Amino acid sequence: METMQTEIAIVGGGPAGLMLAIELGCRDVPCVLLEEDADPPAFPKANATSARTMEHYRRRGFSDEVRALGLPPDYPQDVVYCTQLADHELARFRIPSRSEAARRSALGDLSTVDAGDYGREAWPTPELPHRVQQMLIEPVLRARAAAYASVRLCLGQRAISLEQDDHGVTLLVEPSNGGAPWRLRARYVVGCDGPRSMVRKAIGVGYTGESRVQRDFFGGQMLSIYFRSRTLYGVIGKPPAWQYWAVNARQRGLLIAIDGVQTFLLAVQLAPGQGPADIDPRAVAHAVVGREFDFELIDRMPWVAGYMLVAEKMAAGRVFLAGDAAHLFTPTGGMGYNTSIDDAVNLGWKLAAVVQGGAPPALLESYDSERRPIALRNTAFARRMADSIGNMRPDSTLDEPGEPGQRARAELGRRLAAHVASEFNIPGLQLGVRYLGSPIVAKEPGPVPPDDPNHYEPVAVPGSRAPHAVVEGKVLFDLFGRDFTLLAFSRMGEAEKASWRAAAHGYGIRLDLLEVGDRSAHALYGADRVLIRPDHHVAWRGGPQADVGALLALATGRAMG
Template sequence: MVDCDVIIVGGGPVGLFLAAELGQRGISVEVFDAKAGTSTHPAANANSARTMEHFRRIGIASTVRALGLPAGYATDVAYFTSIAGHELARLHQPASQDAVEWAKAHAFTWATPEPPHRCSQLYVEPVLLEAARSHTQCHVHFSARVVAFSQGEESVSATVELDATADRPAQTRTVTARYLIGCDGPRSFVRKSLGLRYAGVSGEKRDFMGGQMDAVYFFAPDIYRVSPHPPAWQYWTFSAKQRALIIAVDGKGHFIMNVQTREDELNDDDSVRRRIAEAIGADIPFELKSSSTWTAGFTLVADRFSAGRVFLAGDAAHLFTPTGGLGYNTGIEDAANLAWKLEAMVKGLAGPALGASYEAERKPAALRNTAFARGFADGIGHVQVPPEAHMSGPAGDAAREAVGNYLAFHATAEFVIPGVHLGTRYEQSPLIETEAGPAVPDSANLYVPCARAGHRAPHAWLEEGRSLYDRFGPGFTLLCTGREGINTRDDAVLHRAASVLPQLAIQHVDEPAVAALYGAAFVLIRPDQHVAWRGDALGDEFEAAARRAMGHATADVVSTSEPVCPAST
């Protein structure tokens, strides 16, 4: 007897997104997090285009895009000697009110309906919490710590301590589910309990983004008064004494500063105040709100992503240095990949390979993304700023121009990364048959749309002005791009495919640009918007691909009452 379908350990953004999507799929969920509530300290300040696409799928993208900085606040990345001093370089980026139209104009690079959005986890988590709790079968519990779990052939049982206070001991509860997901961060209790370890590079040293970092949340609206430069989203400062990264949280005076500590520095309020003043470069009042300590220089991926009925996602499965903003966003992709598979497993539709495909697909993606993040960290962390850059006169001007040229190059390399956001592919997945020929390049700064099996389904704006993605169903979608569409002789094939694929929707889009983009008359698209198969006929190959996409061997057949959704035009 189970209490719910899925237990999620960890109520951060990855756990809450997974809960929201599972709830939308009719899966009962219990989420447990030891914190008292959602985050009160800013972190994860960048939502990738892919994360925003997933938010669009569950209906919260527009809500999230309205949060964070004011609608007209440009999300520039800028580099300074100090905020009140010399500006060295600036990467201009659009304000949120202009982002979607900007992406349409730059569709040759950002081929997405949802360009990146600069908004702190501080604001995103409450939206995800509301989305999760909007489903009656989804329950989120804070001040609730999972202290033990065990699994058998059919279920997982977790022991949870609830509502412990200084005056009252914790109440203990046992919860049994079909599956348990560890979304409980880099010190993951779930990962350690499974005996799984991180592998990779740890403790890598750099002049910046390599060592112990202090993250200080403070309020200083006078920054906008003393700075002679236009506002920015990220302020990177290179003073003679320290380097710092200051991020605008709300555009109204709240900032988060990350600065690398040195062995001779104390982590007291006076030291923190000196570091903030050094980065600003002017004597202005500011209020300290909160602080935390973390360590940069990690490129770590768990040796395994699952064991039996227990899976890992987010920082529990991989740990990044945050350059490029890839850690949290990789975790959201983990959850998107896992959600539809959990649904199929809970509902008895999954073949034996479906659960194992999560690690087979997501571990290579984690290795890919941590490598990109490490490269970005090297690009900013090892750069040497000459002393002349802090001097006045012609020599100082020349040094600052030279440093600025490099930083402008680096800014583009780290922040104009559509290839990282949109280029993840699962070509070696057991759920697909790899197509012949070479794949398109996997480059950080260039995304090449590709409809090969395993790749993210290419996006297009339809002639009616609507996003193609909005035509995809919550389950599998069969996209028909040819003029003929589906013939009556295909009905039997579709009926057999529908016995395997949950909620198979059929979408007919008769637009030459879409046909050219996908390069096939029929394209089978998974619930996470990755291509499962494409071809020019609905025959044996399509049926085999449908079974394979759900983790079944070619000869396996599953009986289900799930209907084929009617075709749309």
């Protein structure tokens, strides 16, 4: 049986697997990605790209390419709640179009959080969130990964078993459409193979948390209906939006605009005992909208909401878990795919450092200790938002004429307005990721701002995402090096520079020295010297008289255990 050798084997070619391949590829690390589907997905799934994910795409040079996808440039990315979609509008949360987001010419309701509390803009980032379907993003990720010489994409290939030993991991692989099986031997394996992960099962790791939580909406069996309509916008008769929610006592539904012209995705709850074949897609779409319109079914797909699951551990020996293999979300808040991208970025630089000799294997132990708490945090947020909207029970008087109906609609509108701000105005959730208890970041005494999903205060406490700043007209993130960067807010002498360079060279790591003479950025970072990790988290901050060797040893896992 043929055997292929590589450094890193990635099982699963969704966003997590592809982003991991990109992180390894840009560092010239040989890797093989196995994906059983030869073609990218053709059915809408994840549709919200967070600011943090967009920052990661920016690090690798393709955030503009992703932002060009999706809804038309001037199409609002609003979220609107109605009784039925063609009837009473109850609440609207205004989100800028992609052209407004790129220019930062308007923030809509995203500007209503934090400014009064901290005197700063609500979303201090060079990349606001973006709304685009995963099925449009994956071809971009595939092309980017394939462009690296060290990355080999094996599409239409399914990993069916895994065995690990002291020196590596062996995968048995078979072509999805038949053919002779073959083996793939790697130093490390990363399972990015979804909720039914073969990799997770092979290493004996289960999920913990809640599954199949029942709610009136977004709990239990769901059906997504992908369809085309040329008259729907006219029938709805409202300013366009990205999401339209029908909230009533008869037929609830969530309609998502795909291209802003004629393609849509509708999610509805199935009743207990009901299956997809029991649903007339056209009839249920008309019931959600409240009017008839032209309807052309493209496809439909059942799925299950109500999950809040996280793997018992995200690593076992030489095998790691990322993406849905490591955590499973209900889609409220849109953080499942985004948490997956953050997993890949965190693990990618660490695997590269280890296989290229820049760090000991102990560094990889920090992956679970940093990322599993974030998975627990993010799935808990998604669960709270699913409870908030899914258990909101509309009054039967919503459509009554006169004062009773007006009163019921006004009250529901107030509740929905509070909910939507909690779910979508989340700079703290997206930008406030921090690894304060990590074994590879420096410890600092003193309090830190609370971890609040709806409020974000930029801080450079070690473990935090490096705060955004603009220096001499340039985004500070864009000035960071590919791997480690030492930010210096006062002039570095030649001896100090030589000390950092010698220590980095001795450890076999890449370090860029960046002198920044900007008082505002200096105040924001709170120290004369700040060590930035490859994933743009702060590893340490302090002064010029630092023990350079000890700091780099800490940041690369040499001080662990």
